[in-house]
Amino acid sequence: MGGAGNYEGAMVRSIMMLLLCQLAGTVVQEGTGLPIPGPVMGLVLLLGLLIWRGGPSQSLHDTAGGFLKYLGLLFVPAGVGVVTELQVLKANALAIAVAIPVSTILGLVVTGVLMQRLLRGKADA
Secondary structure, X not given: OHHHHHHHHHHHHHHHHHHHHHHHHHHHHHHHOOOOOHHXXXXXXXXXXXXXXXXXXXXXXXXXXXXXXXXXXXXXXXXXXXXXXXXXXXXXXXXXXXXXXXXXXXXXXXXHHHHHHHHHHHHHO
């Protein structure tokens, strides 16, 4: 029974760490006025923290894995929102049809170029 309590305590600490990083990111975003969402800044802060600590603890790894397992459920409200705005989507269908493939291709090209440069720099080191 003691093992379950330890696991739950570690899970609560892991969730608290994730939420505190999100809060810190929101505070930083509000304080600086940068056009980056607070939760995204929180993820960057979390990444820095994890790099500094040498990686996630096992409990953080397990907790994040549990969240990721059910990540698809978070898209249900977004899907409902899309259905309620079908008139707007129809009015902007051409712009959407152009923007999606262009942004996808641009993202792939930027990612590929960045990866090549990072790998080239690592090979030189």
